Structure formats: structure tokens, C-alpha cells
Amino acid sequence: GAVVSQHPSRVICKSGTSVKIECRSLDFQATTMFWYRQFPKQSLMLMATSNEGSKATYEQGVEKDKFLINHASLTLSTLTVTSAHPEDSSFYICSADHRVNTEAFFGQGTRLTVV
Amino acid sequence: GIQVEQSPPDLILQEGANSTLRCNFSDSVNNLQWFHQNPWGQLINLFYIPSGTKQNGRLSATTVATERYSLLYISSSQTTDSGVYFCAMHKTSYDKVIFGPGTSLSVIP
Numbered sequence: 001g002a003v004v005s006q007h008p009s010r011v012i013c014k015s016g017t018s019v020k021i022e023c024r025s026l027d028f029q030a031t032t033m034f035w036y037r038q039f040p041k042q043s044l045m046l047m048a049t050s051n052e053g054s055k056a057t058y059e060q061g062v063e064k065d066k067f068l069i070n071h072a073s074l075t076l077s078t079l080t081v082t083s084a085h086p087e088d089s090s091f092y093i094c095s096a097d098h099r100v101n102t103e104a105f106f107g108q109g110t111r112l113t114v115v
Numbered sequence: 116g117i118q119v120e121q122s123p124p125d126l127i128l129q130e131g132a133n134s135t136l137r138c139n140f141s142d143s144v145n146n147l148q149w150f151h152q153n154p155w156g157q158l159i160n161l162f163y164i165p166s167g168t169k170q171n172g173r174l175s176a177t178t179v180a181t182e183r184y185s186l187l188y189i190s191s192s193q194t195t196d197s198g199v200y201f202c203a204m205h206k207t208s209y210d211k212v213i214f215g216p217g218t219s220l221s222v223i224p
Contacts, residue, residue: 032209038156043201046211091156097209102146103163104205104212109156 002028002098006107013084013114021079021110023094029074030096035067038091047092050077084114117142119215121202127221128192136187136218138202145206149176149187152199152217161187161200192222 003026013019023033033050048058048069056069066088068080077096081088093109118141128134138149149161162169162176164185169176173192178185185202199217 034211036212043216044212044214049211093156093158095212099208102208103160104146104148104203104208105160106150106158109158111156 002026002096002101002103002105004094004096004105004107006094006110008110009108010111011113013112015085015114016083018080018082019084019112021081021092021094021112023077023079023096023107025075025096025098025105028096028098028100030077030098031074032097033071033077034095034097035069035077035079036093036095038093044093048079081112084112086114088112089114117144117204117213119202119204119213121200121215121218123218124216125219125221127223130192130194130222130224132192132222133188133190134192134220136189136200136220138185138187138215140183140185140202140204140215143180143183144204146208147178147185147202147204148212149185150201150203151196152201154198158201189220192220194222194224196220197222 005024031052035047036044038044048056050056050071052071058064071077094107120139151159164176164178166180173190175188203214205212
């Protein structure tokens with residue numbers, strides 16, 4: 001199957017700082033990647049769709065200026081949480097569109113704690 | 116959009132017991148998967164099963180697409196089966212994945 005790698009797996013940052021999370025498709029090219037967020041005891045919800053070479057599209061209620069997404073290559077998308085606050089503490093996970101294989105492939109996820 | 120329900124929301128099993136988890140969905144889907152989220156948050160892909168039946172060891176899954184439901188069977192449960200089980204679906208590979216609310220399973224020794 002296809003491999004999606006996400007880094008870091010865990011990060012603790014101070015309130016007001018920015019954190020960058022990387023999502024890589026290791027053995028395939030992905031024109032589209034997806035970023036999901038999961039709050040404690042809840043399901044996973046889509047935040048934004050990352051499109052290579054163009055602007056990301058954000059779900060309703062997700063601040064695009066706070067969650068910056070860059071998809072500069074066919075194997076890498078990054079999510080930057082800017083001016084992080086404790087309420088941004090969550091589990092963030094990405095997936096990549098394989099196109100050929102219709103299964104959804106997910107990264108390992110990143111647990112962000114803002115103190 | 117597609118509405119997804121899972122039942123039961125919570126389940127406690129004695130080690131060795133069997134269980135059936137259910138996923139109902141409101142619209143036809145081309146792609147359906149079952150995931151196990153372990154205590155570290157990682158999503159483990161259990162089955163890709165848009166229709167039919169598949170088995171993998173102690174786990175098996177059945178999807179009846181025409182009736183819009185899928186079942187996940189866990190037999191001879193082990194403590195390592197604990198975690199949250201999600202059914203998830205998407206129309207095409209470039210569509211977002213919609214997750215159900217999950218079933219939280221605790222297997223006690």
C-alpha cells in the first residue's frame with residue numbers, strides 16, 4: 001500500500017508561537033492532500049484540502065490565516081499553526097490522494113499541545 | 116452530505132468475547148474503510164470494503180451497499196483490540212473522507 005509520513009508525531013509549544021507539521025507521500029505523488037483535526041473524545045473532521053500548486057480550500061469555520069497550508073510539491077504538504085493558543089491543542093492528521101488506489105491513506109498524526 | 120452513524124458508541128468486553136460493530140450511512144458510497152485508532156492516535160487501516168465480505172484473522176467485515184450498512188466483527192477479543200473503531204467513506208479518491216463518530220472499545224482481562 002501507499003505510505004504517508006507525517007512529522008513530528010508530537011509537539012509541545014508555547015502560546016503565541018508557530019508550529020509546522022509536514023505530510024509526505026513517500027512512494028507516490030499526490031496532487032491533493034487533506035488535513036483533519038480531532039479533538040479529545042471526538043471524531044476526525046476535515047479542516048482543509050491542500051492542492052499542489054494552488055491555494056488550499058478550507059472548511060467552514062476554519063481560519064485560513066491561522067492554519068497556513070502549503071503544497072509546494074507533489075509529495076509534500078505543510079500545515080503551519082500560527083500564533084498557537086491552548087485551544088489549538090489537538091490531534092492533526094493528514095491523508096494523501098493516491099488516485100490509482102482508491103483507499104484513503106493517512107499519516108501517523110501529530111499531537112499538538114500548546115502551553 | 117453523507118451522514119454516518121455507528122453503534123454502539125461505547126463497548127466493554129471481557130477478553131475472549133466476540134462483538135459486532137455497525138455503521139449506517141445515508142447515501143451510496145464508492146469507498147468504505149474501517150479503521151482502528153490506537154491509544155497513540157494512529158489510524159490503522161483494517162479493511163477497505165465498499166461491498167462484500169472480507170476476513171483478516173480474528174476480524175472480518177461485511178458491507179451491504181444496497182442497504183447502506185457495514186459491520187465489523189471482532190472475535191476472541193484481546194486487550195490490544197482496545198481503542199476507537201471508525202468507519203469512514205468517500206466518493207472518489209480526491210474527495211474528503213467522512214468519518215463516523217466511532218465506537219470506543221475497551222477489552223478487559
